Amino acid sequence: MQLYRNQSLQKYADDLAAKLPAPGGGSAAALNAALGVSLISMVVNFTLGKPRYAEYETELKGILDSAEKLRDRFLNLVDLDVVAYKSKDIRKALDVPFMVARLCLEGIKLCPALIKKGNINLISDVGVAAVLLEAAFAAACFNVEINLRYPDDKSLSGKIRKELGQKARVIRKIRQDTEERVGKIIRG
Numbered sequence: 001m002q003l004y005r006n007q008s009l010q011k012y013a014d015d016l017a018a019k020l021p022a023p024g025g026g027s028a029a030a031l032n033a034a035l036g037v038s039l040i041s042m043v044v045n046f047t048l049g050k051p052r053y054a055e056y057e058t059e060l061k062g063i064l065d066s067a068e069k070l071r072d073r074f075l076n077l078v079d080l081d082v083v084a085y086k087s088k089d090i091r092k093a094l095d096v097p098f099m100v101a102r103l104c105l106e107g108i109k110l111c112p113a114l115i116k117k118g119n120i121n122l123i124s125d126v127g128v129a130a131v132l133l134e135a136a137f138a139a140a141c142f143n144v145e146i147n148l149r150y151p152d153d154k155s156l157s158g159k160i161r162k163e164l165g166q167k168a169r170v171i172r173k174i175r176q177d178t179e180e181r182v183g184k185i186i187r188g
Contacts, residue, residue: 036132
């Protein structure tokens with residue numbers, strides 16, 4: 001199987017648009033999340049080494065490490081979603097977007113610290129990262145929900161829906177707070 005993470009964006013977009021069973025929405029959700037955490041990494045990379053932010057250097061390096069680990073995981077999930085869909089194994093098709101959703105929460109939690117501790121010239125990118133991660137979460141939830149129609153385990157379905165509902169509230173709050181704070185900085 002070809003790995004999309006090693007292909008061009010054009011190839012991925014062409015296959016996503018084509019009459020192919022995969023990639024689809026789950027894979028696109030993972031890619032969207034990868035873009036969100038990539039922006040977090042970019043903000044940190046443009047902040048490290050700047051005297052104005054020296055006191056935050058250790059924390060910023062930790063954020064960068066977390067964002068890079070998440071980016072790698074999301075890129076793997078782009079391809080794992082394709083594999084899961086093609087396997088026709090409902091449990092695998094459920095697990096991949098569920099993992100994307102869980103990891104989106106980890107990613108968006110990195111945004112608030114960058115509002116104060118990230119390079120002010122990239123403040124809009126912090127807002128974009130939060131929006132992308134919330135969108136990726138919502139997209140992953142659609143894919144989880146469609147796959148929850150098939151398993152007979154109602155207890156599992158209930159637990160998953162409850163967890164995602166709780167995460168949705170946290171993600172929405174972080175995105176709203178980030179958007180508001182970034183907007184105030186941009187507008188002066």
